[in-house]
Amino acid sequence: MRAPEVALGIDVGGTKTRWMIAHDGVLRADHQVPTVAWRHASYSDEDCLRLKRLVEATFDGVTPSRVVMGANGCNDEQALRRCETALRDVTGWNIRVVNDAELLAAAGHGRGISLIAGTGSIAVARDRAGTLISAGGWGWLIGDDGGGAGLVRRALQEALAAEDIGMPDRQLSQALMESLAIPRLLRANERLAEAPSAASLACHVPAIFEVAARGSRIAGRVLEDGASSLADLVGRLHRRGAPGPVFAGGGLLESQARFFSHVSRLIRERYGLIVFLVRDPPVVGAVKLACERGVAPGTRECSPSIGLAS
Structure with missing residues (x-):
């Protein structure tokens, strides 16, 4: 009997790593672990070996x-x-590595610009020569504007600045203090420094959306600027020749419908590009590409036959 063709798709995000296994195009397994469970450096040999074992x-x-x-x-x-070289050498896998944001277009059956806003934020695409180009993705310490970490960082800055001038936004300050479990907003830096990470910052983003919906002026401005920052990421790639449409995803855009609608409207108005929200997780794009023998994202539509085994 012929051995099944086994395709493995892996999505390594800043917070979690998820993989799917398909036998002859039929999904057989779906697993997830925190990325910190195996990645301690920047895809070192030790990291690759831990991932292989998991x-x-x-x-x-x-x-x-x-x-x-x-x-x-x-x-x-x-x-x-x-x-790709490090993983191939350590694992022995027949592997192709793409940027994690590229998986959105693959999951969405198309070619264009991938925009992710979750814990962080980044836009990626392939130019006319097939070379990867990106905008954003600088990391939570200096970037991730419009992503969860960036929104929380900006909200804290704005709320603290308002307190400094004696005009506090009490709704926002109270919501942030409750989320951070601190008695005063000035303790925010101390609290976040206990376990600094993108995820530990971004997890407080629901508080911003909640008070914005209740009329917080500063929270509303933070979200407005964040949406503009995400649209700008798309614009940078579009000006470099990246084709549309835009495939958007990530926990923030998936969970906040009004925020996604605003980002989508800004992209359409500024650059004339259609935006599709990809609800399939990016790992679906990875396993589809693996079933297509690792073709470059966007070169042709991936196989739609992947489905749950009965």
């Missing part, structure tokens, strides 16, 4: 025929190739 423990002894991985933090061709 993933292969779910394979029941079957070796994947083809692997496609979307790698958070690999935002140019050089970084992608370094990561």
Whole structure:
């Protein structure tokens, strides 16, 4: 009997790593772990070995025929190739590595600009020569504007500045203090420094949306500026020749319908591009690409036959 073709798709995000396994195009397994469970550096040999052990423990002894991985933090061709070489050498997998944001277009059956706003924010595309180009994705310390970490950082700055001049936004300050479990907003930096990470910052973003809906002027402005920042990421790539449409995803855009609508409207008005919200998780794009033998994202539509095994 012929051994099944086993495709492995992996989505490495800043917060979580998820992988799907398909046998002959039929989904057989879906697993998820925190990214910190295996990635301690920047895709070092030790990181790659930890990932191999985690993933292969779910394979029941079957070796994947083809692997496609979307790698958070690999935002140019050089970084992608370094990561791909390290993983191939350590794991022995037949692997192709793309940027994790590229998986959105693959999951959405199309070619265009991928925009992610979740814990962080980034836009990526392939130019006419097929080279990866990106905008944003700088990390939570200096970037991620419009993503969860960036919105919380900006809200804290604005709320503290309002208190400094004696005109506090009491709704926003109170919501942030409750979310951070601190008695005074000035304790925010101390609280966040206990376990600094993108995720520990971004997890407080619901408080901003809640008080914006209740009329907080500062929270509303923070969200307005965040939406504009996300639209600007798309605009940077569009001006460099990246084709539309835009495939948008990430926890923030999926969970906040009004925010997504605003981002979508800004992109349409500024650049004339249609925006599709991709509700399938990016890992679906990875396993589809793996089933297509790792073709470059957007070169042709991925197989639509992947489905849950009965």
